[in-house]
Amino acid sequence: MTSTRDAMTDQDHIRYMLDGSDRGRVTKLWEAPDAWGFGGGLWLAKEHPMVKLGAREASDKDEFLTLNASCRFEATPFQLDESGVRGEAIWFQSGPRDTGAPSLHNRILCGWVAADRAADLAEWIRFLNELIAAHVATLKAQWDALTDEQKQDAISAAHFEASFRHFERMGIPMPRGDRGDKDPAR
Secondary structure (H helix, E strand, O other): OOOHHHHOOHHHHHHHHHOOOOOOEOOOOEEOOOEEEOOOOEEEEOOOOEEEEOOOOOOOOOEEEEOOOOOEEEEEEEEOOOOOOEEEEEEEEOOOOOOOOOOOOOEEEEEEEEHHHHHHHHHHHHHHHHHHHHHHHHHHHHHHOOOHHHHHHHHHHHHHHHHHHHHHHOOOOOOOOOOOOOOOOO
8 A cells, every 4th residue: 555655756745844934944064073964864974884864862763774885865956836945855865766666765855955055065965975985885895804604694683683673663672682693602
C-alpha cells in the first residue's frame, strides 16, 4: 500500500516544508565542533564517516548513517506558483537513486535557500560532498587493509548492531553486554 507521503512529488515535499512561511529556510552552512549542517535535523560528522539524523543536541532518538559512495548533497530549483517563492531545495542522497521508487527513497529534504543564494548553496554542497568523498575513501582504504577474517568479523558485528537497533526501535527490550560470539582466548 502506498502512503500519502510516498505518493508526494518533490514539489509537494518542498511545498509542505515551506507551508506558507520561512520554515526550512537555510541562510548559512552551520559549523558545530564536530559536524557541519544546514541547521535542521541532518549533520555531517567532521571526523567520522557518518551522518547524524536528529537535532544538533544529542538524543536517544538519534539515528546514524554510515556514508557510502552514493551519499551526496544536491540542489534542485523550484518555484511554487501559488506563493511565487523561488529557490533551491537541498537534498541529501543517502544511497543509490531508484527512479522507480517513491520521491523520498534514499533522499532527505534538508531545507531550501532563496534563489539569490543559489551560488552560496553550490559552494556549501561542493564543500560537503568533498568531505563525504574523503570519508568514503578513508573507509575504503581501511576496509582494504583488513584480512578476510577481520572483514567477516566486521560484517557480523554490523549485522548484529543493525538487528539490535531494529528490535529496540520496535520497542523490544534487548539485553546489553557481551554478545557471546567471541572466543575468550582471542
